[in-house]
Amino acid sequence: MFTTGKCNLTCSYCGGSFESEVVPWTVKYDLEALKRTIERDNDATVIFYGGEPLSNPAFIMKAMDSIKATRWGIQTNGTLVRLLPERYWRRMNVALLSIDGRREITDKHRGRKVYDTVERNFRYIKSLGVPTIARMTVTEDTDIFEDVTHLLGLGFDKVHWQLNVVWTEKWRVREWAQASYLPGMRKLMDLFVDSLREGKVLGIVPILGVVSAHFHGGYLGSPCGAGYKSFSITTDGRVLSCPIAVREKWAELGTVQQFRILEDPLPEPCKQCEFRTYCGGRCFYASKEKYWGEEGFMEVDEITKEYLRIVLSRINEIEDLIRRGVVSLEQLRYDPTEDSSEVIP
Ligand code: SF4
Numbered sequence: 001m002f003t004t005g006k007c008n009l010t011c012s013y014c015g016g017s018f019e020s021e022v023v024p025w026t027v028k029y030d031l032e033a034l035k036r037t038i039e040r041d042n043d044a045t046v047i048f049y050g051g052e053p054l055s056n057p058a059f060i061m062k063a064m065d066s067i068k069a070t071r072w073g074i075q076t077n078g079t080l081v082r083l084l085p086e087r088y089w090r091r092m093n094v095a096l097l098s099i100d101g102r103r104e105i106t107d108k109h110r111g112r113k114v115y116d117t118v119e120r121n122f123r124y125i126k127s128l129g130v131p132t133i134a135r136m137t138v139t140e141d142t143d144i145f146e147d148v149t150h151l152l153g154l155g156f157d158k159v160h161w162q163l164n165v166v167w168t169e170k171w172r173v174r175e176w177a178q179a180s181y182l183p184g185m186r187k188l189m190d191l192f193v194d195s196l197r198e199g200k201v202l203g204i205v206p207i208l209g210v211v212s213a214h215f216h217g218g219y220l221g222s223p224c225g226a227g228y229k230s231f232s233i234t235t236d237g238r239v240l241s242c243p244i245a246v247r248e249k250w251a252e253l254g255t256v257q258q259f260r261i262l263e264d265p266l267p268e269p270c271k272q273c274e275f276r277t278y279c280g281g282r283c284f285y286a287s288k289e290k291y292w293g294e295e296g297f298m299e300v301d302e303i304t305k306e307y308l309r310i311v312l313s314r315i316n317e318i319e320d321l322i323r324r325g326v327v328s329l330e331q332l333r334y335d336p337t338e339d340s341s342e343v344i345p
């Protein structure tokens with residue numbers, strides 16, 4: 001649920017608020033209609049989104065007071081946390097905070113002092129017992145091993161990231177992936193397996209989500225569920241398959257009164273791919289829009305496939321640990337739609 005199109009930051013890879021004509025800054029539709037739709041699902045997860053969702057705390061309180069849902073969550077930039085009263089925070093089942101890793105990496109792209117503010121608010125949310133996920137945007141400045149382990153070290157329950165390859169100008173992603181990202185992924189995978197040997201599942205979502213797909217059934221489409229398992233409600237009451245596709249007609253599925261569900265969400269070119277049940281076509285938006293053209297899209301695709309090979313190359317070892325009872329299958333179950341994460345970076 002969008003609470004607003006307004007944001008108080010202007011991060012380099014996003015640019016800040018949506019124009020109010022595209023995503024109004026206040027909620028314009030009848031909440032009762034949405035309540036009826038959500039309550040038809042007896043296992044609904046509701047995640048607040050924006051803009052910066054905490055720019056409109058009154059709507060969050062109204063929704064949480066009137067709608068019945070199994071899980072509540074929020075994707076926030078983590079700077080306006082105190083605007084929502086503590087009793088609502090205590091009811092959140094997950095809080096996703098945007099933070100890119102170490103201080104200098106975060107502040108370079110999100111703004112001065114953002115890291116310190118988010119860290120302080122993260123500690124507050126954590127002290128209330130709310131499970132937390134760090135949501136990183138990964139750029140060529142990122143050292144994936146350093147930044148992910150930094151965030152796990154701060155105490156985030158999980159870490160998830162997206163590569164900055166959807167909205168931005170094209171950059172030398174192939175060279176960066178070969179020199180930095182993929183070697184870092186190998187080290188993270190080593191760390192993940194080493195922890196499993198001690199019976200501990202590290203909350204590295206791009207690894208856990210793929211391991212879970214292997215043991216518990218894969219994804220029909222984008223792991224985020226775009227259009228078939230998760231839906232975005234804009235402030236003007238449109239229902240979209242993907243929350244960043246606020247201007248794109250292909251993403252419109254209807255309104256809060258009535259909307260359709262995508263029956264076959266896997267993109268055509270992915271139908272023969274050996275990785276399709278792990279990847280689901282990765283980001284649905286990226287595969288529709290292809291801002292970097294076909295060639296740029298394939299460049300990222302090769303990186304995706306190599307990262308999946310890195311994860312899947314360790315499945316035999318993980319199976320052995322399950323057989324020996326060091327770790328259970330249940331510990332390796334992860335449903336990204338419960339957290340509004342996307343699994344594939
Ligand atoms: S790896 Fe590429 S081709 Fe394969 S399912 Fe994912 S996006 Fe599609």
Ligand code: SF4
Nearest residue numbers: 224242283284285342
């Ligand atoms: S992964 Fe892509 S399709 Fe899914 S919510 Fe994110 S931007 Fe939208």
